[in-house]
Every structure is written in C-alpha cells, then in structure tokens.
Amino acid sequence: MKILRILSLFCFIATTVLTAQNKQITLEDIWSGTFRTEGLDALHSMKNGQQYSVLNFDRANGATTIDIYDYKTLEKVNTLVSSSSLNDIKYFTDYTFSDDESQILLATEEESIFRRSSLGKYYVYNTKTKQTTLVAEEKIQEPTFSPDGNKIAYGLNNNLYVKDLITGNTKQFTFDGEKNKIINGITDWVYEEEFAFVRAFDWNADSNKIAFIRFDETDVPEFSMDVYGKELYQTQTVFKYPKAGEKNAEVSLHIYDLNKDKLQEVKVEKTYSDFYIPRIKWSKAGNMLSAIYMNRHQNELDLWMIDAEENKSYLTIEEKDKAYIDITDNLTFLKDKTFIWTSEKDGYNHVYHYDKKGKLINQVTKGNWEVTDYYGYDDKTDRIFYQSVENGSINRDVYSIKLNGTDKRRLSQKEGTNNADFSADFSLYINTFSNATTPYLYTLNDAKTGQVLKEIKDNSDLKETLSNYQLSKKEFSTIKVNGNDLNMWIIKPANFDATKQYPLFMYQYSGPGSQQVANRWNSANDYWYQMLAQQEYIVACVDGRGTGLKGADFKKVTQNELGKYEVEDQIDAAKLLGARPYIDSSRIGIWGWSYGGFMSSNALFKGNDVFKMAIAVAPVTSWRFYDSIYTERYMTTPQENPSGYDENSPINHVDKLKGDFLLIHGTGDDNVHVQNTMRMVEALVQANKQFEWMIYPDKNHGIYGGNTRLHLYTKMTNFINRTLGDKL
Template identity: 60%
Template sequence: MKSSRAFIYFLYVFLTYSSTLLYAQNKEITLEEIWGGEFSQERMQSLQSLKDGKSYIVQDYDAASQDMKVEIYSYKTGEKTGTLVSSKSILGLDMFQTFQLSTDETQLILGTEVESIFRRSSQGIYYVYDLSSKSLSKIDEGKIQSPTFSPKGGKVAYVKNNNIYSYFISTGETTQITSDGKKNEVINGVTDWVYEEEFAFVRAFEWSPNGNQMAFLRFDESEVAEFSMDLYGTYGQSLYPSQDVFKYPKAGEDNAKVSLHLFDFEGNSTSKIDLGEYEYLPRLKWTADENLFSVQSLNRYQNELKVYLVDTKTNEAKLTLTEKDTAYVDVTNDLTFLNNNSFIWTSEKDGWKHIYHYAQDGSLINQVTSGAWEVTKFYGFDDRSGRIYFQSTENGSVNRDVYSVLANAKNKLRLTTKTGTNRADFSADFTYFVNTFTNTATPAVYTLHKASNGEILREIKDNKALLNTLEAYNLSDKELSTIEVNGNELNMWMIKPPNFNPENEYPILMFQYSGPGSQSVSNSFFGTNDYWYQMLAQQGYIVACVDGRGTGYKGRDFKKVTQKELGKYELEDQISAAKLLGEKPFINKDRIGIWGWSYGGFMSSNAIFQANDVFKAAIAVAPVTSWRFYDTVYTERYMTTPQENAAGYDENSPITHVDEFNSGNYLLVHGSADDNVHVQNTMQLIEALVQANKQFEWRIYPDKNHGIYGGNTRLHLYTLMTNFIKEKL
C-alpha cells in the first residue's frame, strides 16, 4: 500500500515538473516584452582608448549616488585602475552628460543640458575641466555646438548662432572668428541639414596641428527653400501649434553655396580658398604638415570626387587625386595621411571596394587589397609595424572578418576566426583590439585580442544571460540561404514557425529595405524586429527577407545597377522572389505580404500597387512616395535631377501607380514631425488614393520623427501592424 502511494506521488511530481518544463520552453513572445526591453543584449559601453594604448576609459553613471564618472580600465586585465573624473568631485557642477578628452589628456570638455537638433547635431552648455588643478570654467553662457579642443589644448573652438568662436582657456577670453552667421541664411563651422543627413558630419571646422590656423566651411543657404513642420505638443501646453522652419533642398532645387575658408590666429585674418567649380565640399582633414590640409569636392552628379591639398602659406589648392564613376562616388572617412603625407584611400575603381596607397602628389604607390570581396571598414594604420587594419567580406558577403596587411600588400593576416560578424575596436597604439562577434545563433560576445596576430587574451562579455532567458521561449532558427532571382544569387534569411511542418501551407511576410548599398541579410543575431518576426512565426507566419539588386557588399555593378531608376530593379527582384517563394509547397502563394520602413516603405507601396496579383497585403512606414520630395544629395546621387530624369522619378513613384491598386490591404504610417522623409510624402499619396477611390488604412503619429518612437509609441505601432497582418494576411 505504501509503495503504491509512493509511486502515485512520484508520478504526480514527475508529470507536474514535466508540464512545467514543457510550458517554460514554449513561452510565446509578446509585444510588451519586446518593447519593454526583455530581450535587450548586454553591451560594452562605448570605450575610448587612452594614448598609452594600455588603458581605456568609459562613462558610467551610478544611479544610487547620482554620480557620473569616467572610469579607467586596463585592456589586459579588464580591471578598473582608476577614475578620471567624477561629477561628485567637481565643485560647481552637479552632473554632466558628455565628455571630450584633450589630446594631451589633461583636460576635459564636459557637456550639460545637451539637447538634440537633428539626427547627429546637438547643442548644450559646456565647461572645460582641468584634471590637475581641478578648475572648472564655462566656455560660453549660452548653448553652443561642436566644442573642440585645439590639438595642444590651449583653446576650444565652437559654434554659436551660426558663428565660430575660440575660447582661450588660460585667460577665459573669447575671439569671434566669423560674424555673418544668421539662422536660415548663413552657417559657419557646422553643416546644414542635408550635409548632416547625407554626408554624415556636423562639425565643419578643423584645427591645424599646432592650433594656429583653422579651416572651416561657410554655408550660404539664403537661396535654399524652407520647409516647415507644425508641432502640436501635449494637451494643455498651448492652444496653437508651434512651427519648425528649416532649409531643406529638395531634388533639383538650389543647394546652399558652400565655400572654404582659412582663419589665421596670429594675423587675426580670414582667407577664402579658391577650388574652382564644385557643388559639395563633403570632407576636411589636416595632414601631418602644419601648413597643409586636404579638402574633398564633388560635382552635383557626385560622379567626380576631387582631393585637394591646400598650402596655407600660399592659400593655393593643388589637385592631388580625382575619383570618377559612371554612376556615383561614395564619400567615406577612410582618407588617412601617414607621417610622410602619403595617404591611404579606398575606391571601387576595380569593381570592388579596396584599399590603395598613394604618394603625396597623388601617384599610386600600390593597391593594398584586391579580390571579389569588399573592404567594409578601414580601422587605421600602425606606423610602428607598417600594418593596415580593416574589416572585409572576404569570407562571404553576409559575414565580416577583421584583417591586417602590410602597406605593401604583403603578409595579410585574418585576425578573427569565428564565422559570422566580427567588429573591432583598436587601442590607440594598435596593441589590442576588442572584438564583437555575433552570428544568427549567438548574441554579442566581446573578447580582447592581440592586434599583431589576433590571439585571444580574454573574454569580456558573452550574453549568456540572454540565451538563458530565450531558452524559455519557443523560438525558430534564422536560416540563411540564397535564392536565384533574375540571374543573380540573392542573399535571404527565413524564420519559420517553431512547429513547422513542410506538409502544411503557411502565409509569408516579406521584409526588405532595398536602399542603395544597404544590407538586411547578414550573419548576425536578432535585432528588435527579429523578436517581432519570431512572435509572428509563433502565430503561424513565415517571415523572410531578400536583399535584391542595388543593395551592398556584392560589388560595384550589383550595387549601382539601379542608377537613374530607383525602385525598378529592386521591385522586380522582390516580386520575382515572392513568386519563387510562393512555388514552395509549404508557402501559400495567395497569402504573401510585404512591409518596409523609409526606403522599404517606398518599396512595399510599389509592390502592393504594381503587383496586387502577387502581394495580398502591405505595410509602409514613413515611406518616400516620390523622390521629387526628397533631398538633393541623396536623391541626385542615384537619380540625377528631376529636370533631367523626369521618367525615372515618376515611373517608379507609388503615386503614379495608385490606379493599379485593388482597394484594400494597405497600411500607411508616418510621423508628422519627420524632418527627413516629410509627411508630405504620405499626404500626397493619401490624396491620390482618395481621388482614385481606393480604400486603405492609415495612421499619423503626432510630433514623431522618422524613427516614430517615444513612450508607448513603438508598442502602439507594432500592435497596429500585428493586428493588420493577422486580419489581412
């Protein structure tokens, strides 16, 4: 009798444990978990190498003591070795948000009340803090932009109200370098909206090596048309909306007139540098020579880039290198001057992006890398070893590895060993690098390596906690493959339902971005959207992504085939891929959906309008609906101007194809304060759909920018999209 009771009790415990374990391994993802940060990866804080190459610093906030610190760590051991600065120890400053270290590492610029302007720009109240004397001085009473130490640390240059100033630290005196700056008319020392967005830089001044001279750009945007956005605010704030008015040059319209100037501190004089004919000046950089700096110019088509070396003793600009392409030339940050003023340059001129070494006079010394693969990141040059460090796709276009090679192109070393995505952060003297590794099954793993041979010294972080969390969920693999479409092997990922049965038929949602040079298919771990895709897979959907023609990392010709016809070949590839996927026995070809954001929204709109017979439903978030509405730099790079290429603009615009759309399963979403892809795009498309009597769904998020986030906004948006997919697909 006792043994029978014991057996029954054992059986009860076993079944209870088994069912609990089964349940724990079959949890389903919720939107609240995704947007509540449940699946966040543990990341390394942004680190900055100290010049000794043996230590690095990171910013850290202690919430308990409300103390902002900059801590010092050893590369070799990972142990904290000291504190560079602590807000609690600074007399007269309770807190700081940002910091910048002087070249000699004796002073800091500390930022407070820092607020964003556009994507990369910000302004705030800034101080100089001396680490030795513990003295604190405010640079300016008002909010300023881009404060930057001179190389020897005696001065700080900054921009205020579109003018450049120099603050002399020892005396506290300020010199005004320009005086004609005026909002929406003239900008000195920082870039206008379109340069910031498309050339990806804000500070438009450069100190000479000894701090006696400064090269800077001046933007005359008085002839650039203004764009305005109403800002509605929160209920109870104001009875009337405010308005944000800024200069935005749309395709075919006037750009700001940009000029190059040189300020001499000893003579307190400014000179204008003559560069001949050009449209854009996208890069400034000083060489190792005190009296020699470089400037890059582009024509309006952006298919001819010139590198000039400017002699500050004569103000003469000498043309050193010209890069041409039948389509366009990419602007990069790769130009690196060596001690003898020879320089490293990257180019696609052999059909793939590779590294080149040029003499100061522009003559080619040698091509450093070559092959049917691309250099995807230039990390730098170590003048002690003569080695160049870079990242590339040599191990496959969806993968990234870190390499080094001598400047004479010999003795190339692969420094990373695991197949996936490897990214390096090198110490100042190239003794070490921190590698970040990830693949489709592995969240970020951070390891320390010797830069000389890639030897791993220690593991820093591994995200096992996230993997342990994910074990409780019923997740699917993110499968990488290729699909042959229109004569090309295209990269693809696919996520299938966890209980996938090849005998069943499933609806499929296709995601794509498709923009020039982009990549959405890579051997890397889940991003936030991937958890949403996993949630949809748990609910019976297949989700897939195909990188079509026009995307990046498969050579110059593959990327630039879309020239003058953005949306044509990309759409052909998405349609053909959808048809091929629809032929698979486990995919229901009558239930294929497509979605995308920004360029991807442009694509998904075209897909549902022009291929109703292929796609049953589509979602477009913040889409470009006509390239006529987008900015000069981006649009004309690929399309020339609408005056020259009207057919290319209009034939691939979703607005042109509304009559082909069968009313129904289309969701259109935009933020009303999108300074990038203006809500005008969506409003014009809405009007075209209304006048064509086409039924659809749409949603405007008030005062939200291109990212459509803040508070519960993302949760609301993804709930909207999830419900739409479940109802329509």
Template identity: 65%
Template sequence: MNYFKHAFILFLAAGFSTFAQQKITIEEIYGGAFRGKSLDELQALKNTNQYTVLNTDRASKSMQIDLYDYATLNKVATLINTKDHKELPPIDSYTFSSDEKQILIACNSESIFRHSFVADYYLYDIASKKLQKLFDFKIQEPVFSPEGTKIAYAKENNLYVYAITTGKTTQLTTDGKKNSIINGITDWVYEEEFAFVRAFDWNKAGDKIAYIRFDESQVPEFTMDMYNTGLYPSQETFKYPKAGEKNAEVSLHIVAVATNTTQKINLGNYNDFYIPRIKWTTDPALLSVQVLNRHQNNLDLIFVDGNTGSAKVILTEKDKAYVDVTDNLTFLKDNSFIWTSEKDGFNHIYHYDKSGKLKNQITKGNWEVTEYYGLDEKSGTIFYQSVENGSINRDIYSIRLTGKDKKRLSVQAGTHAATFSPNFDFYINTFSSALQPPTYTLNAASTGKEVKAIVGNDELLAKFKKYNLPEKEFFVLKTAKGHELNAWVIKPKDFDATKKYPVLMTQYSGPGSQQVANKWYDSNDYWYMLLSQKNYIVICVDGRGTGFKGADFKKVTYKELGKLEVEDQIDAAKVIGKYNYVDASRIGIWGWSFGGFMASNCILKGNDVFKTAIAVAPVTSWRFYDSVYTERFMQTPQENASGYDENSPINHVSKLKGNFLLIHGTADDNVHVQNSMTMIEALVQANKQFDWAIYPDKNHGIYGGKTRIQLFTKMTNYLEEKL
C-alpha cells in the first residue's frame, strides 16, 4: 500500500544564480522539468551475452529497442525503430520469446489498478522484420509458449491461446464474468498485496498451462462515484474484501493445451486459503504451488504432478506472526531449489533438494538479504544484494553454493542494484547515494571491478550543487526508552545552532518499509529542501516495525498496528524537541497512506508534542482496509477487536488540540475515501476545527495534470501558516 510506488521520481529544473542560493519552486519539483538519466526498460537477454534498452529519439519522435553487448557496451543493433513502422504507436513495454527471436510489444496501455493494464499488442519477428497487430481489441498479460509458437493471454476474465503460425485462437475458459469469476488474472486484493497480475504459467514443454481461478461472487462490492464532466456521475464497482470479510475462493487448474482439457487440482485439506504464487519447475510435468493460510503464518510449498494431478507438500514455513511471500524461489537444473526465509530471525538464502530436504543455509548473520539475483551453475556462485554494511545501504555480494568464499563486489557506501548478464560474467551496476545521483556502470562479476561507465548524472549533480542545497545527514536517534532508530535530517543551508527552528517530521512507518535509506533524492526530498529554504528542519525516523533490521524489529508491531509505531514517533519528537536549536512548540508531522494513519494518530495521541499534522490518503480504521494486508499484521477484527479500535484515530478525535489537515482522492480504490469521510464526521461530532481537501476522481497517488503542484502548494502554505 506504499504510496511512494505511485510517486514520480522527478528532478529539479534549471534556473540558477551564480551569486545567491536559487530558490526551489514546487512547479519545478513536480512539473518534471529535469529528470535524471536512466536506462529505460533495461532487460538482460538469456541466450546471448547482451541486453536491451528502450531509447527515445525526441528529435524524430521515434522509439527504438536497442541491443547492446555486455562485454563492450557497444550497440550491436536496433531491433526495431518505430519510425520504420508508421502503424506502431509509442512503445510502453516489451517481452521476448524464449529464443529471443520474437518480441511482444505493448502500446496504448490503459491502467486498471496498481499493476494491471490492458494494451494493444504487436508481434514482431526480428529476422524478417515483420510486424503484426495481434488483435483489434486490448488484452492482458500475453506470454509466449516456451517454443515460441503460441501466445497465451487473458481477455475479460477468460484465458485464450493464439497460434502464431495459423492465426487460430483457442478459448481455454468460458465462465469468466466481471465481479464474479476470473481465470488466470488476480483479483484486486491479490494484485495489491501479493503484487502480481498474471496468475497463469506455461510449463517448460509448452503443452500445459496452470492457472488460478478466482470465484469472487461472494466477495462484498465497493462502489466509487466518478464525477468526470458529465451531467451525472458514473459508478465504478469492484470486489474488495475488507478485513474479516469473505475472500475470493481460489482453485488451481491445469490445461492440456493440445486437447483443451482441464483438470482441477486437489491441493489438500485447506480452508479459506491463498495461492500467492505458482511456478513450473524445470521438470515439465511438475508444478510448484505456494499455499498460505488466511492468518498468513503457515506457508506450504507444494509440488503438483501435472499428469496425474497429485499434490505433495515439499516444504512448510511457519512463523508466530506472518510469513512473507517472495519471488526468490528458483529451480536449478536438478530441480533442487533456492529459497529465502526469515526463520533464523533474518532473511537469508537456503538451498533445498528436490524432495524439500535442506542441503545448506547459504548466507548467515545478523543482517538481511534484500535481493536474490541468481546462480551461475557453472561456477556454483550465487549473487545477491544485502544490508550487511548497515541497514540504510545496499551492497552486491557473491558466495558459493556451499556458503563459502563470500565477496563484497560493491565498494561505495550507498544503494547498489545489479542486472547480470546471462553467463554471469558481467553485471550492470546501478548506484546512488544521498551524495550521488544514479550512475550505471559495467562491472566484472568475479571481482566487482568497474569495467566501463554507461550512464551518469554529472549534469544533474552539477545543477544540484548550483542550487547550494543542504545535504541529507544520517544518524541514529535513541529514544528515552532506549530504542535506537535510523534517522535523517535536512537542515537549512545557513543553519545557525544558536537559533530555534520549527521541525517537520516525515515518515511512512508501515511494516517492513524503509524511508531512511542512503540513496538519491526523490521529488518529496526536494520538497523538504524547499522547506529548508523556508527555515524548517525536516527529520525522518524509521521506528519499530520498519524493515531490514531483522524479523523481531519488524514483527514487534504484530496485532497492534499503530501502537508502537506512534509511540516511537512521539518519543522521537520529544528527543528532537530537546535539541538546543529546535523550537519544541513548533513540531509537525505528515505522511501519506500508512504515513497518513500515523500522522493522524500522532496529532491526537501526541497532542502535547505535535502542533500540526497533515494526513494524505490515510487509513483511519483498519476495519476499512483489505483482508490480505490487514489480517497479515492484525488477524481479523472478529479475533482482535481491541487491536483495531484502540489504535484507530477515529476513536481519539476528542484529543485534537493542534492543527490538522486531512487530504484524500475520491477515486482511491486502495484506501477508500470512506476512511476520511468517517474521520471528518467523527471530528465534526467532537466539535473539533480542522482543515480538509478532497481531490475528485484522483486515486491513491493523487496526481495528474497540475494536481501534485496544487497539492504540495496547499501543504506548503498550510505549514507556513500553522507551523
């Protein structure tokens, strides 16, 4: 639910003075005049030691999918150029067939929810340069069969297979119906909280497709008014299971494509469960399925025989709080597999044989593995990202499958991410820190040594320095209760320790999240620098419940979301208020989504500490939020009523003393505007004065046109007036 997934990562516009500090404007920050350079749609090929990037030529108004060599970084070829195909619209995204001789190109994409979309798709044969539009209608999630002769896709809740050579389409399912039955595509809550859309998968032989079927006919509906510009508003209705309510009933099916016959798989004696992942193994007859109970504290990895339909539990993960679902499950040639788990208290990499017997715990230590990049089977070397050098940093490592010969490949302190070549000889390293905008370099996988620079952002850095802006300073804040919390501060550039400054605290605070990270700035960071130019100090503190410091630190908030997290923000504000350069009577706090829930609680429960709060798109009662996310951390309202109600800001409105600004979009399919409307009514009936702003037809991200500029101008003005 993190709103930052919606935020545009935009950078500062030009306009500098050589003799004075140039003032940042909100129009520059959120208008997107300057962006850092990047490698768009970077994809590592699997068959050749090459990668592709989607490039745009603004002069000719064309787009190209360009092919590059990992070893030299030289451009090998332009696979397709839109200027050579007048019928091809701008390219949104693309995928290759497994032999990398064909490309599926998505154009004219229309967003549905956070990850899902429909688009027009074009099929391009690289050798013949033949381009064809697949259909005269938009489809979802098309994917090549392994041999590249067929394409499976979803349309209006049903699954289809298109034969490339004959042009024939076969319909695999027929019962799909809006707000009732979905085949092979996830429902709203799976998409949002398990973070995937395509719920079908080809086996390695290309003769079977496994898919999840969602029966959401009994799931309660949510309806949003869409005001648009017509005489009457329209309504958008979709299935949304709130905490404790009926979920979609899921079932697993396998289709034999040649005969178009389907078998329903009996997974075992499960009741009210989730299927958060399916994935075929390297054996074309063996499907892996992850089954999670509703409390999400028991995850079974099941192997299903695709021929007989028999199912066997291979591995079970249990946790006293909850088990996180990841995409790290990777099958090796012998069908042994890589798995990541927090079972020793920190997220680490494990190797199991094909029967589910543990072969080895590969990484160990009081630190977290944050990304699993892959295994070079020829050398037995695993590559991964971790926080071993401090939880605010990310580094790239290699280690043997045996758990020996660990190497740190990255050098600079900050955030490193890697895209490896198919033979694991090289990787493209993306690096940034609070001092360095993103840079892309080619590095040797064996040593981590930089081979060649690819893309830098020296111009952006030079412009940033011309603004004469303050740096983000990292520190550890210790509360009176002894909790040591990661934090950063942005002070005015002409900071004077003898003066007293107002402070705005910013946070998100959701389970497993992180805001205190050593990486380059996003648009909100620039807003904080704008505030620093207005003589505010901005401070961010990651309290208990946030991520990358071990399972105990993260899961301590279990069953009481908003209790310890709010306590930590209040306690941190008390420490900050004692700094000799802080005006303790002028401390404010703001946040978005979970952060808005937190800001609301802080101004109420911390009414003697906080003067002003801004809550954007806040949850105001976890009873209003979805089942998968909420119950993971809270169980159901029926089981844990006090956990829900004692930490709901709606139930503390009588404590409001300071200034409170509440902001929401009416078309928020995620955190419904119902949250704010209920909060508003509670504040009114408590006879409390407050401020609020509603954005018609805006979703959880509240953006589009001039929206962000207007929104952040409003918040800036509010802080200047009220803090």
C-alpha cells in the first residue's frame, strides 16, 4: 500500500512537471506583460563615481522615487527624493541632475508630440533645501540646466527662454517663433525623426552663451491627418513634412550672449547652398562651438569650429563618401583641445583621434569589424571604452583601448550582446548582458579588467515563468545568397520532425544599416514566433544586403535602388530554404513592419512564384511619399533618380500579385503616412487584385494602445493560419 502511494505520487509529480514544461504561449500572454523583463530605469552615475541613481516606482502608494545605490555593495543608501513628500507633484516620470548634482529637474504631466518629442511640466528640486520650483506655468520642451546650475533654458511655442533660478526671473530671447513657420532651438519633424534629436540648442561651458539652430519651415509643404477621436466631428493635425525632392526647412545657426543680451547669426563658407546642420556642440573652451554641416545628398560632411567671441569659423574635418555619411553623437573634446571622432572612411566604423585643427593624430581602432557604440574616454588611464562586433557581427562586446591604439582589452566575457554604463570616474561599469537563451543580466564590473564583481539583476522570475513553457531554440547560421554569407536565425517546432514538411514564415526589416539577426534576448515578436512554432510553423529571418555591421560596401550596395538587392536576397533565401526537405515550398510567407512592410509587399509581388502570402504593416509603398532626409540619403531626389524610386516601389508592381496579401496601417501615423496604404489600395483595386486590409483609427506608426496590439497580432495570426496553415 505504501509502495502504491509512492508510485502514485511519483506519477503525479512527473505528469505535473511534464505539463508545466509544455505550456503553450498565447497572444494574451505576450501582450499582458507575462514575459516582461526587469531593468534599471533612468540609470545615472553619480559624480563621486561610487554611487548611481535609479528611478523607482512604488506601486503600493503610487509614488516615484530617485534612489541612490552604492556600486560596490549594490545596497540602497539613500532616497534622494520621493514624490510622496512633495506637495505639488503626485509622481514624476523622468529626472535630470544639474552638473554639481545639487538640483534635480523632475518631469511631470508629459505628453508625447512625435517619436522623441514631448511637452511637460517641470520642477526643480533642490537637494539641500528640499524645495521645488516650477520652471514655467505652461508645458514646455527640453528644459536644460546651464553648467553652473543657476539657469534653465527651454523651448515654448517655438521660442527660447532662460529662467534664472537665483532671481526667479524668466527672459525670452527669441520672438519670431510661429507654428508651422519658424522654430527656434527645437527640431522640426524631419530632423527629429531622421537625425534623432529634439533639443537644437546647447549651453557653453561658461554658462553665458546658448547656441541654437533656427528652422524656417514657411515654404515646406504641409501634411494633414484626420483625428477621429470620440467627438461628433473629427479634427485635423497639420504639420510640415518635406517629402523626397520637396522644399526643406531653411536652417541657420545662432548664438545668444546672455551677458550682452545679444543675438548673432553664425555663417560658414560652404560649397553647397541646400544643407543640414545635424549636430552642434560646445567644446570645453567656453567660446568654441562645433557644428556639423552636410549637403542635401548627405555624402559631404564638414565639421566646423566657431569662435563665438570673434565670430570666426574654421573648417576642421571634411569627409566625402560615394554614398552617404551617418551622423553620430561620438564627438568628444579632450582637455588638451584634441578630439575623438568616429568614421567609416576606411570601410568600417572606427575611432579616430585628431588635434584641434583637424589633423589626424592616429586611427585608434582598426579591423574588418564595426565599432557600434562609443562610451567615453578616461584621461586618468588614457583609455577609450567602446562596444564592437569584433567577436562576430551578431554579437556585441565591451572593449577598452589606449588612445594611441595599443593595449586593447576585451572586457566582456559572455557571448551575446553586452552593453556598458560606466561610473563617472570610469572605475566601474554596469554591464547589461543577454543572448538568445539568457534574459537581461545586470552585473557590476571592474572597468580595468572587466571582472564581474556582483550580480545586480538576473531576471530570475522571468526564467521561472518561462520554465513552464515549451520553447524552441533560436538557431543562428549563415546562408549563401547571391555570393554573400547572410546571417540567419531559424526557429523550428520543439517537436521538429525532419521527415515532415512545415510551412515557412519569414520575417525581415532590411533597412539600410539595420540588423535583425542578433544574439540577444527576446522581443515581443520572438514570443509570437515561438507561438507560431508551437502551431507547427518554421520561422526564419535573413539579414540581406544593405543591412549593417558588415562594413560600408555591404551596407551601401543598395544606394540609389532601395528595394532591389534586398528583395532579391529575400526571394532567393526563400527559394533555398524551400528546397530543404522539411519545408513545404508551396507554403512560404513573409511579413514586415515599416521598411519591412515595403519589403514584404515587394517580395510577394516580385516573388509571386515563391511566396504564397505576405503581411505588410505600416509600409512605405512608394519612396515618393516618404520624407526628404531619410529617402534622399539613400536615393538622392526623385527628380534625379526617377527610375530608382519607381522601379523598386511596390505600388508599381501590384499587377504581379498572385498570393494572399494583408495590408495594415494606423491613420495617425505621422511617419509613414496612411496615404501609402490608401494609394496602394487604389492601385490594387484598379488592377482588380483581391486582398485584405485593416485600418487602426488614430494609431501612430507603432499601432498600440489598450487592446490594439492584441487585436493586431490576432488578426495577423488568423491570416497566417488561413493562408499557410493547411496543405493545398
């Protein structure tokens, strides 16, 4: 009897374990936060180099705190500020320290404008007096402390203001700002989206001058979007949006002298009249401003140094490229007035050291691999810290190297994706590691050796949750396509049987310089692919020509013909995969979002004998509809390159459609306008081609909010099951 009970108990445990490990992923799991990872929010290294701050949210009382932790013990040593102790602030969503860390700028009531821009009410919290000061009654943009901490500059209604924190007085110093006409110190839509910054003003080191870019978008064509909302009548959002070949905003560079209360325009001697100013930055010298100018084609870049006192300009670096030049934030001024710069002028992105006049001192990093992030320079040890793909293009590692290019050290040890956040004195860093099988692991590391000193977070709760699910391995490999070894991952059903045939569902993005095949932890899409694998699909992703981190030649081969070589690679990769005995070549589908939607549409139309179905979410359907900076960087203008625009845009190939096509877009997409889908729909109708489509009212390029993502992925899953799920 006792033996029988033991056997019964063993069978119960075995059955429970087996059942737990076979739990199936659902769309509700994915979009309810079941697989959410833990991180360190708004991490800031304190000036002393021994502590760091993190933004925490106390769900019990709804309060936000800025907590201070000791690097070496990882123990919380102090709560610097809690919204529960502030009368005016229920909670705050972000924070910024003044340089001396005696004051903190707290962001509240933030509301998004576009992808990176927002409005908010901001308070200054004094850590000594424990008092808060409202910066402005109105919602403002990009408030920024002066280096001495005595003032804050900000944007309001397209003009610039300075608040004196000692006297409490506020001074407006630009007056011509007007919506859809003139913007001072805040970028226009296309700069924000494509040059990836919003604050177009900067304080000098002496806190007595502000440099800013002025945008005159008076003659830029307007784009309007209906906002349906919940009222009886819809409203409209109208904003300036320069499409390819159309008029850009005219930009100019200005400096405001606070002591003299004087504005002056900066002019440099360019060889081109239509230009961009994608970056400005003051050097460590109080009167020396740097500014990057680029021609409209973005294949010429000039770095100018401007003496603000004498209003004289000096051309320091001049780069030219047969295709285009990428913009980064890696310009670093050193105490001896030399500077560090990154460039891919030798065919790969590397670090360079120049003297103050722009003469090359030395190329710091070299090799057939890319520097993917620049962390900074420690003058005490004379070392540069950076991230690169030297250990394989799907991996990321943290390195240090002497400024003269010697004594390179690989600091990270685990193979996968490593990213570093250094202490202010560069003695320690917090490493964020993940790979395809390991969720985010946060460790404290020694900056000299890379040695792990302590674990901070390991996402053990997520690992425990995932142990209950049936998961497939993400297999990394390369596939030989059109003479190139292309990076690929593939996910097969957990119970994969090589004697069976499975439908293949391909994902890609494929945009210039992008990467989807990377050894890193799951995104929400990865869990969706796992769910599809549970439903007996094979899912694969191939990074074709034009994608990044394999050198400039591989990346820039698509120049002037976006959608040609990338589409050829996806079609030919599908053919090669379809030839494998375990893949049913009659059931191959492809999907993508944004550039990926442009690609999946093209692949279905041009590869109509290969792909049975495609899903295109928020796709560009003609490059004539997209913005000037992005499109012309790769295509020049449609006036110069009409065939490049038209021969590779899917809207011009709808007559080739044979398979099943699902087209999805949000009407509030300020980036890839719903115009793209509307014009595609009309082209398909006139070609008498049947298709399916879904419109999400007022949703932007990300198509989210409430149940939107769950609905979207349910729609796509049902479409996949209906078109690929059953053998013909």
